[in-house]
Amino acid sequence: MSAIVTVRDLRKRYGAIEAIRGISFEVGEGEIFGLLGPNGAGKTTTVEILEGLRRADSGTAVVDGIDVATDPAGVKARIGVQLQQSAFPVHLTAKETVELFAIFYEREVDAMALLRSVGLEERAGQRQEKLSGGQRQRLSIATTLVNDPRVVFLDEPTTGLDPQARRNLWDLVRAIRDRGATVFLTTHYMDEAEVLCDRVAIMDQGLILQMAPPRELIGHLLQRGFTKPVIQQQANLEDVFLDLTGHELRED
Amino acid sequence: MKQILAYTAMLGRGYVRDGTAMFFSLLLPLMFMLIFGALNFGSFGHVNVGIVDQAGNAESVRFVDGLKQISTMTVTKGELDAERARLEKGDRDMVIVIPRDFRITPASAGAAVPTLTVYENRGQGQQVAVGEAVLTQVVDQLSFAVSRTAPVVNIDRQALSARNVRYVDFLVPGILGMNVMQLAVFSVAFGLVAQKQRGVLRRIMATPLRPTRFFAANVLLRLVLAVVQVLILLAVALLVFKVQLVGSVLAVLALTTLGSILFLTIGFALAGWASSEDQVPPIANLITLPQFFLSGVFFPRDVVPDLIRPLSNVLPLTFLNDSVREVATNGATLWDVRGDVLGMLIWSTLGFILAIRLFRFETA
Numbered sequence: 001m002s003a004i005v006t007v008r009d010l011r012k013r014y015g016a017i018e019a020i021r022g023i024s025f026e027v028g029e030g031e032i033f034g035l036l037g038p039n040g041a042g043k044t045t046t047v048e049i050l051e052g053l054r055r056a057d058s059g060t061a062v063v064d065g066i067d068v069a070t071d072p073a074g075v076k077a078r079i080g081v082q083l084q085q086s087a088f089p090v091h092l093t094a095k096e097t098v099e100l101f102a103i104f105y106e107r108e109v110d111a112m113a114l115l116r117s118v119g120l121e122e123r124a125g126q127r128q129e130k131l132s133g134g135q136r137q138r139l140s141i142a143t144t145l146v147n148d149p150r151v152v153f154l155d156e157p158t159t160g161l162d163p164q165a166r167r168n169l170w171d172l173v174r175a176i177r178d179r180g181a182t183v184f185l186t187t188h189y190m191d192e193a194e195v196l197c198d199r200v201a202i203m204d205q206g207l208i209l210q211m212a213p214p215r216e217l218i219g220h221l222l223q224r225g226f227t228k229p230v231i232q233q234q235a236n237l238e239d240v241f242l243d244l245t246g247h248e249l250r251e252d
Numbered sequence: 253m254k255q256i257l258a259y260t261a262m263l264g265r266g267y268v269r270d271g272t273a274m275f276f277s278l279l280l281p282l283m284f285m286l287i288f289g290a291l292n293f294g295s296f297g298h299v300n301v302g303i304v305d306q307a308g309n310a311e312s313v314r315f316v317d318g319l320k321q322i323s324t325m326t327v328t329k330g331e332l333d334a335e336r337a338r339l340e341k342g343d344r345d346m347v348i349v350i351p352r353d354f355r356i357t358p359a360s361a362g363a364a365v366p367t368l369t370v371y372e373n374r375g376q377g378q379q380v381a382v383g384e385a386v387l388t389q390v391v392d393q394l395s396f397a398v399s400r401t402a403p404v405v406n407i408d409r410q411a412l413s414a415r416n417v418r419y420v421d422f423l424v425p426g427i428l429g430m431n432v433m434q435l436a437v438f439s440v441a442f443g444l445v446a447q448k449q450r451g452v453l454r455r456i457m458a459t460p461l462r463p464t465r466f467f468a469a470n471v472l473l474r475l476v477l478a479v480v481q482v483l484i485l486l487a488v489a490l491l492v493f494k495v496q497l498v499g500s501v502l503a504v505l506a507l508t509t510l511g512s513i514l515f516l517t518i519g520f521a522l523a524g525w526a527s528s529e530d531q532v533p534p535i536a537n538l539i540t541l542p543q544f545f546l547s548g549v550f551f552p553r554d555v556v557p558d559l560i561r562p563l564s565n566v567l568p569l570t571f572l573n574d575s576v577r578e579v580a581t582n583g584a585t586l587w588d589v590r591g592d593v594l595g596m597l598i599w600s601t602l603g604f605i606l607a608i609r610l611f612r613f614e615t616a
Contacts, residue, residue, distance in 0.1 A: 051458055073460045081458040087450040091266040103258045104459035 004029040004151060004182050005050065010059035012045055019045045021206035022059065027151075032173065032183040034193040037203035043186050044155075046203070050184070051153055052076050064150045077105065080144030080152040080181070084159070088128050094139050095124040098146060105147040114142045118172060119249075134165030134249065141172055151182045158192060163241055164249050170196055255461075259469035260476075267473065273439060277477060281431040281485060288427075288550060289420040289493050298326045299383040302335035302347040307354035315350065315394070322386055339371055345379035347371040348387065358399045421496065424489045425576040426549035428504070431485065432478050432511045433540055433569050439474060440519030441532045449528055453613040463613075471516055478512040479505060499579035503586050507579065510596050511572040517603025518568075524611030543569040548577070571595035 005027035012020045020042045027033045037043045048054040050061055052072030061068045063075045088097050095111045102109040115121045118138040123131060128139060137157060144152050154173065158166040173196055177183050187193055193200050194214045201211040210217060267273055301319065305312050320327045330338070335347045349369040370387070372380045447453050456466065482505060489495040497504070518539065526532050543549070546556055547569035556564045564570060575592035578584035586593065 053454070053458060073462070076458060076460040081455075083451060083455050083458065085451045087447075087452045087455060089263075089266055089447065089452055091269040092262070096262065096265065100259075100262050101459065103255060103262060104456065104461040106255055106460075 002029050003027060004064055005033075005184065006060070006062045007046075007050070008060045010046065010049065010061060011057045012042075012049065012054070013057060018206055020049075020056070023203070023206070023208050024059075025201055025208060025211055027182060027184060028198075029182055030177065030180070031198045032177055032185060032196050034197035034200035035184070035186045035203060036188075036190075036193055036200055040205075041203045042206045043203055047153055047155060047184070047186055050075075051079065051081050077147065078150050080147065080149035082140045082144045082152070082154045082157060084155045088136075088139070088143075090127075090129050092128055093125050094120055094128050094131065094135075094142075097128050097139060098142055101143040101146045107147055109146050114145060115139075117145070117175070118142045119168070134161050134168070137161065137165070137169060138172065141169075141176070145176070145179075145181075149181055151184060152176055153184045155186050156188060157185070158187070158189060162250065163238060164245070164247060166192070167242075167247065168249055256465050256468045256472065259461075259465070260472045263469060263473045264476070267477070273443075277431075277435050277439065277481060278484065281427060281434075281481065282488060284430075285424065285427045285485060285488065286492070288423055289489075299324055299379045299386070300343065300345045301325050301327045301383060302338060302344040303327055303329050304332045304335050304347065304349045305329060306332070306352045307350050309354065311356045312350045312354045315354070315356070315390075318390055318394075319348075319387075322390075324382060325386060336371060339373055342373065342375070345373050345376045346383045356394055356398055420489070420493045421581055422552070422577070423550065424485070424493070424495050425580045426547075426573050428482055428485055428508060428576055429511065429547070429569055429573040430544065430549045431481055432508050432572065433515045433543065435478055435481060436474055436512050436515030437519045437522065437536050437540055438532075439477075440470070440516060441522040441526065441536055442529065444470070444520070444523035445526045445529050445532055448523070448612070448614060451614070457613045467520070471513070474516055475509055475512050478508060482508045495580075497580050498583035499585070503579045503584075504576055506586060507572065507575050507589070507593070507596075510593065510600070511568075514568055514572075514596050514600040514603060517600055517607045520607035521603060521610045524607060543567050546570070548573045566595065568596065568599040571599070 003026040007026070008024050009022050010020050010024070011018070011022050023042075023046065035043050035046065045054065049056045050063060050068060052068050052075045055069060064078045066074045066078070068075050089100070092100060094115060098109065098111040098114055102111070112121060112124060115124050118141050120135060120138055120142065123135060128136065131139060141154075141157070144154075157173070158169050161169065170192070173183055173185070183196075185193070185197065197214060199211065199213050200217065202209045202217075210220070212220075303316050303319070305316060316327065316329065319325055328344075332349060335344065338344045339347045347370070349371070351366050351368070353364075354366045354368075368387075368391075370384070372384075374380075444453070457463070486497065486501065486504070490497065522532065522535055522539075526535070546553070546560065546564040547567050549569070553561075553564055553570070571592040575584075575589035575596075578589050578592075579586075
């Protein structure tokens with residue numbers, strides 16, 4: 001599996017604060033890769049550098065063979081980015097929003113087909129500010145796919161969504177990977193990382209602490225002697241919830 | 253280029269659906285023009301004269317009638333105390349008291365000449381000056397007629413059909429300029445700061461769209477809007493108020509476009525500096541409100557005190573209003589107003605430099 005994102009000894013400081021203190025990692029093509037860490041760990045800065053929104057002080061970041069520092073526009077053309085607060089210009093419909101991003105990428109795009117792939121074709125004519133949180137998140141995913149990207153960066157894609165919408169979004173993330181893109185995910189939800197990610201990197205205070213598939217990390221923890229009172233449960237409360245209220249998306 | 257046009261078109265679609273924006277950019281200026289035009293505000297037309305006729309003879313009546321014929325004077329008869337009270341209240345510019353011994357006969361040596369007492373409202377300098385001039389002339393005419401002498405010099409008055417510049421002719425260029433300024437500063441500042449705050453600009457910058465093209469599309473949209481606005485306002489001025497546009501429409505459009513660009517740079521600078529929407533109104537008003545009063549929008553700049561006059565002379569809106577007014581009311585060409593054009597170019601350059609230094613796509 002070849003690396004589609006390569007980071008070597010990346011550093012960035014803001015004034016006196018060193019946000020990233022020399023990190024290195026690779027993301028394989030076709031992976032769903034998760035970057036985890038507490039607030040202030042340096043995740044956002046790392047992702048912003050990879051997206052071409054910020055310049056690193058030193059080190060290299062290469063995305064799909066292009067050095068981000070020397071050709072950020074080239075990188076931007078090949079990636080899809082979903083920022084945390086998915087904010088779009090007001091007064092445009094869902095379809096027009098997709099078309100607007102097609103203009104930014106200078107591409108012809110079948111907006112309806114894209115909306116269909118995220119389950120929004122019925123909302124195509126609705127003003128984007130009137131969409132529910134889950135719908136807007138899906139619209140956001142649609143805009144990241146406008147340029148048929150090689151790598152899609154998702155920043156906390158399910159924050160604020162109800163259980164049905166979360167699950168639906170997870171399916172979408174898997175669908176993106178199945179289309180041939182690599183997914184780079186940041187999240188605060190560990191269950192999400194465990195379910196979706198092939199590998200995760202855990203970051204804190206500007207450094208990567210560990211990087212491996214989730215199962216492996218859990219295995220290492222148990223080997224170090226970690227125990228937890230085990231309550232034999234075949235199901236948890238989320239299972240109850242979904243059983244009672246169903247998997248269908250609830251959208252007004 | 254195609255990308256810029258496509259982006260501008262999409263921005264336009266969003267704009268026309270924005271009710272508030274449309275109101276402030278089209279409806280409000282129209283309202284201003286209709287209201288102020290109809291009010292005929294600040295028209296110097298009349299001298300309010302109160303006459304106290306204490307003589308009550310045939311000659312005094314003739315004298316009063318004579319005064320009433322003069323169109324600039326609005327003459328009302330009344331009693332002394334009442335008229336003086338009205339003068340003090342400001343309802344009269346002057347009060348003329350015709351004495352009891354009033355008569356129109358040639359002066360004879362040694363005899364007393366009847367004296368008209370004139371009370372003047374000191375606060376209405378212009379009106380009083382005109383009133384006095386008229387009164388003096390009337391008295392002179394009477395004197396010549398009665399003493400059967402002729403004036404030493406004859407004055408032959410040739411009335412030229414000078415273009416009558418009404419208040420509304422003065423007002424329309426001012427309204428045009430004011431609007432261009434408001435549209436450029438407020439729409440850009442509010443629109444972009446809101447988007448910056450919400451993270452929209454940041455999302456856009458994650459795409460390969462070049463920042464220069466982002467600016468180009470936003471500027472182009474507002475220029476198109478400004479042209480539409482000017483055309484609508486001119487159409488209303490022509491049709492409703494029968495304003496005469498002496499110069500060329502194209503010259504007016506060229507000047508308002510240059511003015512738009514000027515104020516757009518200021519709008520972008522403000523949008524770049526502000527980090528939230530509530531920071532916009534105080535600064536935007538600080539920039540625009542003084543120019544309402546000092547740049548000749550609703551009334552001429554002659555009323556601006558001498559101390560502030562140098563400032564008033566170099567304000568951006570002054571250059572715009574003066575040049576548009578020259579073209580509209582006096583038929584000036586763009587070359588004729590090149591001084592004002594130069595003024596606007598200098599301001600545009602300053603604004604551009606400021607905008608480049610201050611604009612940010614995200615709040616820090």
